[in-house]
Amino acid sequence: MAEFSRVLMVVNPISGGKDKSDIVEEVEKQVSGRNLELEIYYTSGKWDKEALFSVIEEYDPQRIISVGGDGTIKLIAELLTDDSIPIGIFPAGSANGLAENLNLDRNNAELTRIALGEKFKLIDAILINDELCLHISDIGLNAALIKNYQEGNIRGKLGYLIQSIPTLIKSDFPFQFNIEVDGKEISRKAVLIAVANAKKYGTGSKINPNGRYDDGKFEILIFKEFNIPQILQTFRENVEIDEDFLEIISAVETRIYSQKNIPFQIDGEYRGDVKEVTARISPIKIKIAVP
Ligand SMILES: Nc1ncnc2c1ncn2[C@@H]1O[C@H](COP(=O)(O)OP(=O)(O)OP(=O)(O)O)[C@@H](O)[C@H]1O
Numbered sequence: 269m270a271e272f273s274r275v276l277m278v279v280n281p282i283s284g285g286k287d288k289s290d291i292v293e294e295v296e297k298q299v300s301g302r303n304l305e306l307e308i309y310y311t312s313g314k315w316d317k318e319a320l321f322s323v324i325e326e327y328d329p330q331r332i333i334s335v336g337g338d339g340t341i342k343l344i345a346e347l348l349t350d351d352s353i354p355i356g357i358f359p360a361g362s363a364n365g366l367a368e369n370l371n372l373d374r375n376n377a378e379l380t381r382i383a384l385g386e387k388f389k390l391i392d393a394i395l396i397n398d399e400l401c402l403h404i405s406d407i408g409l410n411a412a413l414i415k416n417y418q419e420g421n422i423r424g425k426l427g428y429l430i431q432s433i434p435t436l437i438k439s440d441f442p443f444q445f446n447i448e449v450d451g452k453e454i455s456r457k458a459v460l461i462a463v464a465n466a467k468k469y470g471t472g473s474k475i476n477p478n479g480r481y482d483d484g485k486f487e488i489l490i491f492k493e494f495n496i497p498q499i500l501q502t503f504r505e506n507v508e509i510d511e512d513f514l515e516i517i518s519a520v521e522t523r524i525y526s527q528k529n530i531p532f533q534i535d536g537e538y539r540g541d542v543k544e545v546t547a548r549i550s551p552i553k554i555k556i557a558v559p
Contacts, residue, residue, distance in 0.1 A: 272330035275304050275384070278320065278344055280311045280336030283361040291335050291358055294376040298384060311340065321347055329353060331557075333383045337361015338402055338535045345554050346400050351390055356383020356557040363536045365403035369466045369481070370558055382559050389558045391481035392465055393550040396534055397542070400550065401463070403535045407524060407545050408460030409441055409494065411533035418538050441494065443530055448523040449488065456515070461524055462489040463547045477509070478516060484549060488522055490515040521548040 277295055279288050292308065299306045309323050324347055333356040334341045344355055358379050359367035370389065372379065394401040442457040465486050467479040476487050491514055529541035 271386075273304055274327060274329045275299055275306045275331045275333065276323065276327055276329035277306060277308045277333040277335060278311065278340060279308060280340045280361070282313070283336040283340060285362070286360055288335055288360060291360065291376050291379075294380050295333060295383075298377075298380045302384065304384075311336070311343070316343055317347065320344070331356065331384065334358065335360050337363045338365050339363075339537070341366055342400055342402055342535065345393065345402070348552070348554070351553045351555045354388050354555045354557050356380075356385075358383070365466060365468075365535065366556075369403070369468065369479075370556060372559070374559070378559075383557050385557055387558055388555050389482060390553040390555055392484060392486070393552065393554055394463060394465060394486050394547050395550045396463060396547045397532075397539070397545060399534055399539070401534050401547075402554075403466045404462055404464040405532070405534040405545070405547070406460050406462035406489075407445075407526075407530050407532045407542065408443055408458060408491070410460050410462070411531035411538060414533045414536060415531045415538040415541075442492070443526055443528075445490075445524055445526050447488065447490075447517075449517055449519045449521075456490050456492070458490050458492050459494045460491045461545075462491070463487070463522070463524075463545070464489060475509075475514065476516065478518065485518045485520055486547065486549065488517045488519055488524070488547075490517070519547075522546070 279292065281288060296306060307327050309320055320343065331354055332344050334344055335358040338361060340361065341355065341357060357367050357372055359372055396405045441459045445456050445458055445461055447454050447456060463486055464476050465479055465481050467476050468474040475489055479487055493513055523544065523546045525544040529543055532539050532542045532545060
């Protein structure tokens with residue numbers, strides 16, 4: 269017998285451009301087979317935080333299932349005040365960075381069993397400029413590409429590539445950064461600085477071999493040069509990354525700043541051009557149901 273009864277499923281109907289009815293059906297089937305209660309909240313893209321807050325207050329779920337991308341998991345995680353409610357994940361967005369790092373690429377029946385199961389991982393979240401980051405945030409060239417991509421009207425990978433060219437030509441990288449970490453201040457020239465718990469970007473590029481979700485730390489990844497062969501290396505299985513290309517520092521808190529405004533992104537969403545990024549491990553861990 270499950271030790272919980274009230275399940276809340278949060279479905280983003282538009283994420284990843286995919287229909288979610290087969291997922292909903294599978295969850296309904298397994299939930300009724302176990303005599304659990306189910307409530308479904310469909311996101312609208314407007315006032316979801318406020319509306320979902322009320323649903324959680326009233327329904328008092330003991331398990332929450334996220335059907336969407338990283339944005340949907342984040343919506344849920346930001347509303348939880350402790351790590352008592354486990355979150356089950358269906359990677360159903362265009363960006364599923366967290367699920368990819370947790371080995372959740374499976375069929376609906378298996379994902380439902382995992383989501384309703386009793387095996388969990390408590391993961392660290394990073395608060396970056398006071399916003400929750402589940403995956404990777406960065407300042408510099410990658411965020412500039414995301415900014416361009418979101419402002420452009422060409423969707424998909426080809427669009428990303430086409431948008432990239434003017435950014436690379438226009439951009440005045442490398443940028444000059446100062447970084448406060450562990451009571452020291454260091455100065456670095458870099459094309460981008462990422463803050464990450466995850467091992468890899470959603471594209472599969474493994475940039476953070478030391479990244480662990482449960483070690484109470486995150487990594488600051490300082491990419492010193494725009495080196496295409498080295499970037500391609502990061503897509504291979506056992507990556508050997510050259511220190512002249514990438515310097516990695518583990519931290520629990522950091523402040524990164526630059527003299528001028530530089531594009532900044534959190535979990536794939538452009539968040540403006542900024543001069544300063546602060547990051548710290550959130551005091552609240554997130555409990556994820558895992559295989
Ligand atoms: N019904 C809806 N209509 C339009 N937008 C929505 C709707 N529901 C949620 N959204 C938006 O979807 C985004 C979250 O998407 P999510 O991360 O779940 O999937 P995604 O496919 O990876 O999304 P994206 O491609 O935008 O990163 C949020 O910006 C949210 O406001």
